[in-house]
Amino acid sequence: MIEIRNVWKEYGDQIVLERLNLRVQEGEFCSMVGASGCGKSTFLRLLLGQERATRGEILLDGERLPREPDAHRGVVFQRYSVFDHLSVVRNVMLGLELPRAKFMGRLFGARRRAARDEATAMLERVGLGAALDKYPQQLSGGMQQRLAIAQALMMKPRVLLLDEPFGALDPGIRKDMQELLLTLWRESKLTIFMVTHDLKEGFTLGSRVLVFDKVRVDPQAPGAYGARITYDIALDHSRDCASSIHMARATVEGASRVEAVSA
Amino acid sequence: MRLINRHPSRSGGLMLLLLPFIVLMAVYFTGSSMRLAVNPDDKLLPSAAQMVDAVKDIAFNADKRTGEYLLWDDTVSSLRRLGIGLVVSAVIALLAAIATGAFPMVSAAFSPFITVISMIPPLAVLPILFIVFGLDELSKVVLIVVGITPMIIRDLHARVSEIPTELWVKAQTLGATSWTLVLRLVLPQLLPRLLVAMRLSLGAAWLFLIAAEAIASTDGLGYRIFLMRRYLAMDVILPYVAWITLLAWLADELLRRLTQWAFPWYGGGTR
Numbered sequence: 001m002i003e004i005r006n007v008w009k010e011y012g013d014q015i016v017l018e019r020l021n022l023r024v025q026e027g028e029f030c031s032m033v034g035a036s037g038c039g040k041s042t043f044l045r046l047l048l049g050q051e052r053a054t055r056g057e058i059l060l061d062g063e064r065l066p067r068e069p070d071a072h073r074g075v076v077f078q079r080y081s082v083f084d085h086l087s088v089v090r091n092v093m094l095g096l097e098l099p100r101a102k103f104m105g106r107l108f109g110a111r112r113r114a115a116r117d118e119a120t121a122m123l124e125r126v127g128l129g130a131a132l133d134k135y136p137q138q139l140s141g142g143m144q145q146r147l148a149i150a151q152a153l154m155m156k157p158r159v160l161l162l163d164e165p166f167g168a169l170d171p172g173i174r175k176d177m178q179e180l181l182l183t184l185w186r187e188s189k190l191t192i193f194m195v196t197h198d199l200k201e202g203f204t205l206g207s208r209v210l211v212f213d214k215v216r217v218d219p220q221a222p223g224a225y226g227a228r229i230t231y232d233i234a235l236d237h238s239r240d241c242a243s244s245i246h247m248a249r250a251t252v253e254g255a256s257r258v259e260a261v262s263a
Numbered sequence: 264m265r266l267i268n269r270h271p272s273r274s275g276g277l278m279l280l281l282l283p284f285i286v287l288m289a290v291y292f293t294g295s296s297m298r299l300a301v302n303p304d305d306k307l308l309p310s311a312a313q314m315v316d317a318v319k320d321i322a323f324n325a326d327k328r329t330g331e332y333l334l335w336d337d338t339v340s341s342l343r344r345l346g347i348g349l350v351v352s353a354v355i356a357l358l359a360a361i362a363t364g365a366f367p368m369v370s371a372a373f374s375p376f377i378t379v380i381s382m383i384p385p386l387a388v389l390p391i392l393f394i395v396f397g398l399d400e401l402s403k404v405v406l407i408v409v410g411i412t413p414m415i416i417r418d419l420h421a422r423v424s425e426i427p428t429e430l431w432v433k434a435q436t437l438g439a440t441s442w443t444l445v446l447r448l449v450l451p452q453l454l455p456r457l458l459v460a461m462r463l464s465l466g467a468a469w470l471f472l473i474a475a476e477a478i479a480s481t482d483g484l485g486y487r488i489f490l491m492r493r494y495l496a497m498d499v500i501l502p503y504v505a506w507i508t509l510l511a512w513l514a515d516e517l518l519r520r521l522t523q524w525a526f527p528w529y530g531g532g533t534r
Binding site for chain 1: 443527
């Protein structure tokens with residue numbers, strides 16, 4: 001469904017990503033891991049349309065992605081993912097109002113009530129049914145991310161992009177959020193790309209793990225070579241193959257450790 | 264305990280708050296009574312009784328020639344000019360800031376231009392305003408607008424770039440067009456910041472108002488002060504200055520409360 005063909009991303013002289021080739025099927029959950037500064041988030045921004053590839057192309061269902069963000073691709077950032085001037089329910093309603101009201105950007109009367117009901121149902125799914133009329137800064141960090149996920153899912157996007165969505169949360173809340181995300185993913189058969197720093201999170205959540213790393217490093221010119229996808233590991237959580245997952249993790253961890261030592 | 268960690272108690276805080284005011288009054292009236300003791304006709308530091316008489320005369324007795332109550336008429340005409348000037352500036356600044364803040368093409372064309380324009384000292388163009396708009400109400404309002412609009416535009420422009428990129432992207436993924444993005448993200452995010460910017464430019468607005476009234480006017484608070492200066496009538500000038508200060512403080516307080524009431528999500532209202 002998504003095909004990445006020989007994508008490069010350069011900022012001036014600095015090459016961030018080089019020769020990325022990837023095919024992702026509908027319904028896959030790709031977690032993207034790697035050292036910081038190796039282009040995971042850049043890759044996510046390319047998928048989002050926030051930035052453009054210097055070379056190569058990204059195809060969605062055989063067609064080039066539009067050059068700006070659109071309603072087919074939902075996103076949840078680590079911070080600033082929700083609109084602080086709107087209450088919780090209005091935040092989620094926004095995704096219904098904007099496409100339906102092209103001129104005013106808001107709905108009135110019966111259509112507005114219908115949108116509110118739809119938004120309320122979605123908020124109950126993510127466990128925010130009791131906080132409908134609160135403002136985001138009255139919510140905890142975990143609840144804000146729940147809201148951001150609900151807001152993104154309301155659009156029924158083809159692809160959901162997550163940029164370290166749980167990076168700023170406490171471990172306990174993080175675990176709840178991971179379970180919530182898995183449930184939503186199974187229910188809605190979304191295609192998800194998630195950037196994470198946390199290898200464990202990447203392996204527990206993903207159905208496929210993409211490891212970003214620099215294959216070639218020129219110590220004189222750190223920007224001369226970009227990162228590639230060095231490991232592309234398909235995980236099968238349904239069968240009990242914990243041992244193979246462990247093996248894969250060990251390989252990746254070993255590789256990144258070697259990288260850290262040499263760097 | 265370190266001095267930086269010592270905070271006043273509630274009643275102590277109130278005393279500290281009143282202290283500078285009381286000291287100011289004490290210094291003034293001591294000086295006033297000393298001067299009046301030497302020369303009862305001294306006009307420089309009038310006593311409280313003299314000022315009360317002057318205020319009574321100017322606020323509660325109709326002017327013998329025109330039948331007007333000077334203080335209130337001056338207040339009404341000055342506040343009208345100030346209000347119109349502020350509202351017009353706010354609307355122009357809001358539109359300009361949205362246009363330059365949200366659309367890179369507009370910004371490329373106009374941002375440097377606005378920066379240059381805002382460097383023009385408004386009082387230097389006052390003669391031009393008088394020539395072009397005449398000596399009546401319009402030129403005074405225009406001076407306020409010319410004086411504070413570029414400042415508010417530049418401030419709001421910076422505030423637009425404060426809106427996190429994440430929110431711009433998010434709104435697009437929720438299906439916003441350029442127009443609805445302005446309507447549902449940029450405008451609501453800017454409105455409380457506009458009120459804050461208006462509060463900050465109140466001082467400048469008063470400055471330009473009084474300057475315009477001092478030079479060409481037949482009424483208004485600034486006009487009265489500059490008129491009374493000819494007679495060295497400090498017993499009128501000082502209460503007028505106090506009255507203007509009170510009005511300015513009230514306007515600031517009003518805008519602050521409006522920000523808090525209308526935009527409870529915005530933390531800036533407490534500043």
